[in-house]
Every structure is written in C-alpha cells, then in structure tokens.
Amino acid sequence: MIHETVVTTVNRDGVVHIAPMGVRYRDGEVILMPFRPSATLDNIVASGHAVVNLTTDVRVFAGCVTGRRDWPTVAAERIAGARLQSALGHLELVLVQECGDEARPTLRMACVHEGRHAGFAGFNRAQAAVIEGAVLVSRLHLLPPDKIAHEMAYLQIAIDKTAGPDEHEAWQWLRAAIAAHAARRETTRTTEESQ
Template sequence: MNDVIYETVVTTVSAEGVPHVAPMGVRYQGGQVVLMPFKPSATHDNIVATGHAVLNLLTDTRVFAGCVTGRKVWPLVAADTILGQRLASALGHVELRLAERRDDAQRPVLLMARVHEVTHAPFIGFNRAQAAVIEGAVLVSRLHMLAAEKVDSEMAYLQIAIDKTAGEPEREAWGWLRSAVARHRAGLKEAR
C-alpha cells in the first residue's frame, strides 16, 4: 500500500440520510481510495450502512479546523450518481462505492471504488497558512494523546506560516484551533 497520506474531507450519510463531514487522511492504491476510519465513528458506520462516501478535495481549511473544533455543519449539495452529499466548497469531488472491507477492531480498511469524479473549480495551489491549519487540525484532533510541550512547540512553529501568509479564512480557522487547545487545557485543570 502507498504510505503517502493525502488530507481530504470525507462526507457520508447515515442509513436515515443524516450527513456527516469528517477530515480524513486517505491513501490511493491503484484506482481505489483507501479509507481507514477509526471504530467507532460515524464515517465508518455510515459507509458500512450505505456502501458509499464522497471524497471532497478543497482548499478551504476552515472545514478541517471546524470539524475538529465542533463546527461540523457545512453547506452540502447532493452527489451526482450516489445517494450522498458533497461539500459545496469542494474544488472537486469523487463519489465512492465500498468495494472491499477488511475488518479490524480499531481501524478497518475500506477499499473504495471510484464511481464518479468532477472538477468544480481550478486548484491554484496552497498557501503555507493553509498547510499550517491542516497540520494544526491534526494536532487538535490528537490533544488527548500528545504532550502539552509538543503541541506548544508545533503550534508556535506553525504560527510563523499563519503570520506570513494567512488570509482571513486561515486566520479564522487558526483562531478556532488555538481556542480548542485552550479549552482542552482548561478542562484538564478542572479535572484535577
């Protein structure tokens, strides 16, 4: 399997049609998309229940930061060929069908076949702040596993890219991430 991980946002719907938006690192293997969602998770349960997902390719890093800080409602539109939803802000999307499931107690491997792909807008490139927000979102998603010193040092380094290259969307997303770190730490102090 290719070990390169690409940061995307996966949208799924439950059997009842309730949408779910989640940032997810994916791998590409041949013509398939490899998803490895944690169990339990809405993403895993929705894909198993419906057999479908949508891979959203986007540069609006507020979606990444928002999802890990409790902002999970984003404008969606219906997928073209599957029962599902895609992000309205996606530059492109890939509609997926579950082709194979390799179960695991913690992280099953879901091999997803590409059913339909559309480009909605050109990709003009990332600015460094967008990459910093994505990396910051990964840190925030792992606050319960990382030492405070590691989080502080990495956030301080990422702050350089925010200061130099961020537009308003990246500044907003970065603020959400910094607030999430502060809330996490306040919760730890209260628990003591």
C-alpha cells in the same frame, strides 16, 4: 502517501456527516482507514457509499475538529450522498471491501464518478499549517501539552506570513480548542489535588 481530504457520508436517516480524513490512492481505488468508533465508518458500512471532497477551505478541517460540522453540501451525482458545496473537486465512491482489524478497518472504495468544480490556485503554507493544527487538536487527548505548544508555535510562523482571512479564522478556532482543553485539564488537576 496520505492525502488530506474531507469525507462526506450519509446515515440511514439521510443526515450528512462531514469529517476530515487522510486517504490513500492505490491501484485505481481509494483506501479509507477510519478508527472505531466512527460515524464515517458506520455510515459507509450501512450505505456502501462515501464522497471524498478536495478542498482548500481549511475552515472545514479546523471546524470539524472544533465542533463546527455544519457546512453547505449539495447532492452527489451518481450515489446516494452529498459533497461539500465548496469542494474544488470530489470523488463519489462505492465500498468494494471492508477488511482489517477491529480498531481500524481498511475500506477499499471504487470511484464511480469524479467531478471538478473550481481551479486550484496553488499551495498556501497557512493552509498546510491549519491542517497540521487540526491534526494536533484531534489528538489533544494523546499528545503531551508541551509538544502541542511547541508545534503550534512553529506553525504560527506560516500563519503570520501567509494566512488570509479564512486561515486566520480557522487558526483561532484551533487555538481556542487548545486553550479550552488546557483549562479543563488544569481544573481536573486542581480538583484531584484538593481531594
């Protein structure tokens, strides 16, 4: 099972990097599998640390895939790192082993500290829709436009029925990113046809 989280890492200069990432929990460890190239991967290999943030603020997911990565953080408690200020909870991790292939290594991480900061109010369908939309936006270069349009139309139902202000804001960021990608693709197509 893959759990959608936000991973924070710190580079050699102490700059925090925030990235949505699916993680697995296996035998008391957290398994991360970032693709190369990846600032998250580079930072973990260099520092040996990462923080998994558990949040229902889906603006962070949508924001990161649409160029909005400046989210408030606070210092981690047991590692040289940072966590999201808005996290409901977080796991502070140390790298145990890097293995796997060149394109997508597997990072086995041990949890050295777990913090709880707020209660979980329950699932919201619009939050799940925003996360799915963020995954689609992260794959605009891989998926056909009609698949993106079809899936976004279906996800719109959950937004219309259950979204609050944060989910509406995140959804608009995603829709704007899809529209901008389509416009760039159309400009490229028109340019190629005119040559």
